[in-house]
Amino acid sequence: MRPRTRTTRTARSAFLVGAALLLSPLPAAEAASAPKVLYAAPHGSGSHCTLGRPCSLEGARDAARAVTGRDVRVELIDGTYELSTPLKLGAEDSGVTWAAARGARPVLSGGRPLTGWTVNGDGTWTAKVPEGITPRQLFVDGQRALRARGGPCAAAVCDATKTGMTGAEKTGIADWTRPTDAEAVISVRWRNYHCRIAAVTGDVMTFAQPCWTNSASGTDRTGPAWDTTTVDSSRYSKVAFFENARELLDKPGEFVWDSAARTVTYLPREGENPRRSKGVTPTSEGLLVLDGAHDVRVTGIGFAYAAYQQPNTDEGYAGTQAGLTLTGATGPVDHAGRYYTKPAAALTVRGGRHVVVDQSTFTHLGGAGAIFEQGTQDSTLTRCRFTDLSSGAAYIGDTEPMPAPELVGARNTVSYNTIRHTGVEYTDAVGIWAGYEAGTVIDHNTLDDLPYSGISVGWGWDQPEAxxxxxxxxxxxxxxxxxxxxxxxxxxxxxxxYTQGAQPGTVISGNYINRSAYGNTERDGNGIYLDEQSSHIAVTQNVITRIGYKWVSNWADYGIDNHATGNWTDTDAPALAGTGSTMAGNHTKLDRLPAEAVEVAAAAGANGRGSVEQLRPDLARTGTVSQSSTDGTATAANAIDGDTSTDTRTLSEAGAWWQVDLGAAHHVGQVEVWNDTSMTTADFDVQLAASADFSDATTAHVTGKALRPTLLDTDTEARYVRIRVTGTGRVALAHVLVHP
Known part of the structure; x- marks a missing residue:
């Protein structure tokens, strides 16, 4: 009896289409030049790799190695290729194209289905987890579930030191059933830390090692010598949240992993059914690895459910910057970050030459999307889509400033990609990162909805290596x-x-940046940030709007010879610091983008013609301003000068106020209140009135500090707009805009 093959209807269709194409006669010259085509299928076997009897991925790889001349194309039939280890290609696999068969959407998956859900009395579901798997992420019906988490714990309770943290009793952690399955998640400035609780003794928690030591200042290996952003530093203010405890499982879409029972317990979302819903957890770290291969093309292939195992270990996630971590219990002191570790990725290219990855998708990943490293050159990542990644989308290059010639990353291109909703778990990750690279082109990409920087190029801080x-x-x-x-x-x-390091000949041009650190609570959200020793960089013809702080910034005067020219922006910024740096011909303090700027902004991104969020006219610009008092030289006019980096400030007094007279009654649709750079203004009223005595005022109250900005939709007629503290305090503002 012939065994039945497991072939989906879609796969059969692809087989038939492919067969028809193979049977179509080709001209003799075209037939002679056509590549050898091999086929792979999710459940393929054998060694001939024909359309009728496709191979597995490894079988197709091995068959391709036997082809002389190496003009080979491996086509993947539709379906999900479940991998427990990555497909590995080496130098002997050079010259091969790996592509989706016509009409097919093959996906390499490192996921393991979780089945056999039982329903508990409290409405949660529980499933047993096979040995060897530690679920860090769970996706139900293709939607990411969150590890059960609590609220923040202020430093006054959760006081972090070099050896551990207080607060176990006050937070209730001391009474949890399994506190050693839980992790503390901490953000300090640009860093993110995830360390598992190792033990609880009274009110004191200790954490897995070396994660905690590498997150604390005692290691002396966590970055620049001046750095104060470790878990036990003066910058530390709180634990963002503890996660992965059964006691925290209280919101639909959350889950918890119990390492003793080896179970996952999930609180379902509305409409989910334990018999029909599919749960998947990433288990394979990496799906495709190219090591020393050249002239390889990967096109039209999906990558999903790849794992990132390090955070599950005692190494944890001791974030340093941009999604890289400090690992190892010991190591050399190196404040330039030479020994930092990149996250695991679904696709990794090491030492590649002329590798092309295009029209592929990266989604539902526990780590990063793609890495080009260890001397990869002349390679391209283009027209791919990245979404729902725990870490960043693309990492190009390494952190060694002067590598051996064969390890220099050069002339790599990242272009026309769409990157959305990445850094979901490790919020210090960036969309696209490039280390010490030469001739890298990052062009026409669309990046949206990211927790930290969009594009980061360069490394080294203020160290000599940079x-x-x-x-x-x-x-x-x-x-x-x-x-x-x-x-x-x-x-x-x-x-x-964001940039670091001296990089002669580097150009930042034609980019459209809108809403970076918008609604921020600090003064350091930037459009283009030439940080540390960023030098010899040209910033030209960019459109930069709605920025939390400066449209262009380089606070360090040891960054030299930078030039910003011909850019368009709705704010202003101080002159670039550093010898030989200039700012000229920039169009600043705009309340409308001119046609030329709109054209540049619309042409940016992966699709070529995108929407542009036009600026709104500002009625306050030409108004008459006053305030209840003035502290020093911080005059009322600083709030309508179009510059979010200059502030006005009153004395601290009861009912302190700032106001603008628009000159006549206008329809006021919205008021933007930008706090000063010290975030001073708090607990205040925004009053809109037609009369100067405010007897007819419409009032909106803001509790707590104003953001950068606080937006108030008003929809009223008014001539006067006043901002007034409701108790005793200061009014200190960087910017107030009144939109019709």
Whole structure:
């Protein structure tokens, strides 16, 4: 009796289409030049790799190695290729194209289905987990579930030290059934930490090692010597949340892993059914690895459910910057971060030459999307889509400033990709990162909804290594970067485009940046940030709007020879610091984008013609301002000068106020209140009135500090707009805009 093959209807259709194509006669010249085509299928076997009897991925790889001349194309039939280990390609696999068969959407998956859900009395579901699997992520019907988490714990209760943390009794952690399955998640400025609780003794918690030591200042290996962003530093203010405890499972879409019972317990969302819903957890770390291969093309293939195992171990996640971590219990002191570790990725290219990855999708990943490293050159990542990743989308290059010639990353291109909703778990990750790279092109990408910086190029902080390295001639051009440095994630000191290190010949041009650190609670959200020793960089013809702080910034005067020219922005910024740096011909303090700027912004991004959020006219610009008092030289006019980096400030007094007279009654649709750089203004009324005595005022109260900005939709007629504290305090503002 012939065994039945497991072939889906879609796969059969692809077989038939492919067969028809193979049977179609080709001209003799075309037939002679056509590549050898091999086929792979999710359940393929054998060694001939024909359309009728496709191979497994490994079988197709091995068959391709036997083809002389190496003009080979491996086509993947539709379906999900479940991998427990990555497919590995080496130098002997050079010259092969790996592509989706016509009409097919093959997906390489590192996921393991969780089945046999039982329903508990409290409405949760529980499933047993096979040995060897530690679920860090869970996806139900393709939607990410969150590890059960609580609220923040202030430093006054959860006091972090070099050896551990207080607060176990006051938070109730001491009474949890399994506190050692839980993790503390902490953000300090640009860093993110995830360390598992190792033990609870009274009110004191200790954490897995070396995660905690590598997160604390005692290691002396966590970055620049001046750094104060470790878990036990003066910058530490709280634990963002503890996660993965049964006691925290209280919101639909959350789950918890119990390492003793080896179970996952999930609180379902509305409409989910334990018999029909599919739960998947990533288990395979990496799906495709190219090591030393050249002239390989990967096209039209999906990558899903790849794992990132390190955070599950005692190493944890001791974040340093941009999704890289400090690992190892010991190591050399190296404040330039030479020994930091990149996250695991679904696809990794090491030492590649002329590798092309295009039209592929990366989704539902426990780590990063793609990595080009260890001397990869002349390779391209293009027209791919990245969404729902725990870490960043693309990592290009390494952190060694002067590598051996064969390890220099050079002339790699990241272009026309769409990157959305990445850094979901590790919020210090960036969309696209490039280390010490030469001739890298990052062009026409769309990046949206990211917790920290969008694009980061360069490394080394203020260390000597950053002055003389292989960094040079990089191009960051025509990218669309929107809604990055999202304020709710509390990752600071970044930008839509961020650079480090001297990189002669580098150009940042034609980019559209809108809403970076918008609604922020600190003064350091930037559009383009030439940080530390960023030098010899041209910033030209970018459109930069709705930025939390400065549209262009380089606070360090040891970054030299930077030039910002011909950019369009709705705010202003101080002159660039550093010898030889200039700002000229920039169009600043705009309340409408001119047609030329709109054209540049619309052309940016992966699709070529995108929407542009036009600026709204500002009625306050031409108004007459006053305030109840003035502290020093911080005059009332600083709040309508179009510059969010200059502030006005009153004395601290009862009912302190600032106001603008618009000159005549206008319809006021919205008021934007931008707090000063010290976030001073809090608990205040915004009053809109037609009369100067405010007897007819409409009032909106804001509790707590104003953000950058606080937006108030008003929809009323008014001539006067006043901002007034309701108790005793100061009014201190960077910017007030009144929109019709």
């Amino acid at each position: 002055r003389q390295s292989v960094l040079r001639d990089n191009r960051i051009t025509n990218n669309r970067i929107t809604d990055v440095m999202r304020a709710e994630h509390e990752q600071h000191d970044g930008a839509a485009i």
